[in-house]
Amino acid sequence: MSEVEDSLSAPHRLAYTYKRSLGPVLGQFFTGLRDGRILGVRRADGTVMVPPKEYDPDTGEAIDEMVELADTGEVVSWAWVHEPRPSQPLDQAFAYALIRLDGADTPLLHAVDAGDESSMQTGMRVRARWSDEPVGAITDIACFEPVA
Amino acid sequence: MSEEKEPVEVLRTPVELDYTYSAGVSASRFLRAVEQGKLLGQRCPVDGRVYFPSRGSCPQHGVPIEGEPVELSDRGTIVTFSVNRVPSENIDLELPYAAIQVLLDGADTTLFHVLGECSIDDVRMGMRVEAVWRPRDEWTISMQNIRYFKPSGEPDAPFESYQEHI
Ligand SMILES: [Zn+2]
Numbered sequence: 001m002s003e004v005e006d007s008l009s010a011p012h013r014l015a016y017t018y019k020r021s022l023g024p025v026l027g028q029f030f031t032g033l034r035d036g037r038i039l040g041v042r043r044a045d046g047t048v049m050v051p052p053k054e055y056d057p058d059t060g061e062a063i064d065e066m067v068e069l070a071d072t073g074e075v076v077s078w079a080w081v082h083e084p085r086p087s088q089p090l091d092q093a094f095a096y097a098l099i100r101l102d103g104a105d106t107p108l109l110h111a112v113d114a115g116d117e118s119s120m121q122t123g124m125r126v127r128a129r130w131s132d133e134p135v136g137a138i139t140d141i142a143c144f145e146p147v148a
Numbered sequence: 149m150s151e152e153k154e155p156v157e158v159l160r161t162p163v164e165l166d167y168t169y170s171a172g173v174s175a176s177r178f179l180r181a182v183e184q185g186k187l188l189g190q191r192c193p194v195d196g197r198v199y200f201p202s203r204g205s206c207p208q209h210g211v212p213i214e215g216e217p218v219e220l221s222d223r224g225t226i227v228t229f230s231v232n233r234v235p236s237e238n239i240d241l242e243l244p245y246a247a248i249q250v251l252l253d254g255a256d257t258t259l260f261h262v263l264g265e266c267s268i269d270d271v272r273m274g275m276r277v278e279a280v281w282r283p284r285d286e287w288t289i290s291m292q293n294i295r296y297f298k299p300s301g302e303p304d305a306p307f308e309s310y311q312e313h314i
Pocket residue numbers: 192193194195197206207208209210
């Protein structure tokens with residue numbers, strides 16, 4: 001930042017206290033997370049999406065057949081975060097990754113606590129590390145960690 | 149799971165954006181003057197209009213505004229208002245009160261503030277008002293130093309005197 005001589009500065013926080021109603025499908029997904037289960041939704045063609053959607057993205061048809069998935073999966077793509085910001089899921093460096101859970105056909109975005117960037121690899125196997133204090137949010141999965 | 153739990157129906161997703169706001173040279177000069185109880189505007193070199201608070205450039209002519217700032221009166225005219233019935237964390241007036249746009253004497257732009265010591269039945273366009281400052285030892289580098297405006301008791305300003313500024 002270029003310093004402007006004699007310029008005052010002050011912290012300024014802009015905050016919005018959003019609260020959303022989840023509806024029946026996402027409601028089940030977040031209820032599942034609170035109870036330690038990951039739920040996806042099955043489309044008419046048999047494929048499974050997680051996180052679930054309420055409508056089939058191709059046909060627009062309403063979908064609500066919930067499917068329980070494993071809490072293990074495979075990293076499809078990832079990016080390393082060298083210096084996490086305060087609001088990010090981990091305090092130490094980690095990867096944001098798209099993770100295709102076993103039994104799912106779409107990937108889920110989450111954090112992988114791999115310790116070091118050199119431990120990350122596309123195709124690697126990971127498992128969810130669950131939070132000790134689940135509340136019904138995506139953070140009930142604290143992060144994923146590599147499976148040896 | 150031992151105990152019965154309610155299904156999750158609501159998700160809180162607060163968004164928090166943390167900024168460091170830099171006021172810049174012109175607004176900093178304005179704020180430092182407010183700390184001393186002075187209200188500074190600045191004059192556009194093209195048409196002479198006085199902007200309040202002072203600012204570094206004229207938005208109409210796209211030219212820098214340099215030169216000496218203009219000290220303004222803490223009295224002015226209400227050019228428009230609305231009645232507020234919803235409490236706000238940083239305003240300690242009793243509800244309902246009027247939020248007002250004030251044209252300070254000597255300025256060509258209006259200032260947003262609140263009106264105290266006045267029933268909402270009495271507030272009107274053209275009403276003359278004056279600033280009520282907080283006690284001197286509570287002043288900071290902030291427009292909060294003016295607690296509110298109150299009716300000054302002068303006769304109303306004629307509509308022509310502020311119609312350009314509504
Ligand atoms: Zn101008």
